[in-house]
Amino acid sequence: MQFENILVEIHGKVGLVALNRPEVLNALNDRLMDELGQALLAFDADDDIHCMIVTGSDKAFAAGADIAAMADYSYMDAYKSNFIGRNWEQIRSVRKPVIAAVAGYALGGGCELAMMCDFIIAADTAKFGQPEIKLGIIPGAGGTQRLPRAISKSKAMDMCLTARMMDAQEAERAGLVSRIVPADKLREEALAAAQAIAAMSLPMVMMAKEAVNRAYETTLSEGMQFERRLFHSTFATEDQKEGMKAFLEKRLPAFKGI
Numbered sequence: 001m002q003f004e005n006i007l008v009e010i011h012g013k014v015g016l017v018a019l020n021r022p023e024v025l026n027a028l029n030d031r032l033m034d035e036l037g038q039a040l041l042a043f044d045a046d047d048d049i050h051c052m053i054v055t056g057s058d059k060a061f062a063a064g065a066d067i068a069a070m071a072d073y074s075y076m077d078a079y080k081s082n083f084i085g086r087n088w089e090q091i092r093s094v095r096k097p098v099i100a101a102v103a104g105y106a107l108g109g110g111c112e113l114a115m116m117c118d119f120i121i122a123a124d125t126a127k128f129g130q131p132e133i134k135l136g137i138i139p140g141a142g143g144t145q146r147l148p149r150a151i152s153k154s155k156a157m158d159m160c161l162t163a164r165m166m167d168a169q170e171a172e173r174a175g176l177v178s179r180i181v182p183a184d185k186l187r188e189e190a191l192a193a194a195q196a197i198a199a200m201s202l203p204m205v206m207m208a209k210e211a212v213n214r215a216y217e218t219t220l221s222e223g224m225q226f227e228r229r230l231f232h233s234t235f236a237t238e239d240q241k242e243g244m245k246a247f248l249e250k251r252l253p254a255f256k257g258i
């Protein structure tokens, strides 16, 4: 596939997408989001890819939606084109894990895009924020919804109302990011995490992702029931037999993904 706004690489079983509009700090326009969705869905459909990474540059993961592109939108432009809903939600339909590897700015739609991924590995240079309020708008791709679930209502209000940025340390303390790594090791660490995931049983990885995501969408008792059904189903797989046999035989498992 030919892309103009992203770079795509394959590292073994890991597919990596780097946002690539350096002249505007990876500002997210419609075309870029179409390409990102296409690349991730193609990886999702590829049996040889087990995990994905979305990353940016050293200076910016993404400095938000492209302000120049939307400055003149009317309400009807946004409504009729299903702005954001049309291509942003594609990322949520990816069933294999997607890691966000964030260095520099992750602002507005950039922070929201990182939160749409399954977890965030942050460089020590990362800065997160929802500065939309300064532009006379509010977040539109989950900033008011995913952020309170990730970091508490109080901190999410602070971020959305004052537009202040959160550095990597604060983001880790607040639970927005899973780990912080030195900026010059971001790619290496994200690839190591992705490769560790890719070595597991793919259906188990997909089920674990589905179950954790369900925790956001439902009550505890419904979520527990959902988890138990999936857990019971794992005993129908060859990978469960292989994983437990390998442990007992003190060797590494050779998962087949069935």
Ligand code: CO8
Pocket: 023, 024, 025, 027, 028, 029, 063, 064, 065, 066, 067, 068, 084, 105, 107, 108, 109, 110, 112, 131, 132, 135, 138, 139, 140, 141
């Ligand atoms: N959109 C378009 N262009 C941008 C954006 C952006 N979000 N961010 C930076 N740029 C451009 C600048 O205009 C500048 O271009 P030029 O060189 O032609 O003047 C270039 O990138 C470099 O930027 P700066 O010179 O400003 O770089 P600094 O290092 O001085 O500052 C900042 C970096 C602090 C990141 C600054 O660029 C900034 O504040 N950017 C805007 C951040 C922002 O407000 N983001 C929120 C956007 S709104 C949004 O995301 C709504 C989300 C809704 C869902 C998503 C729908 C798609």
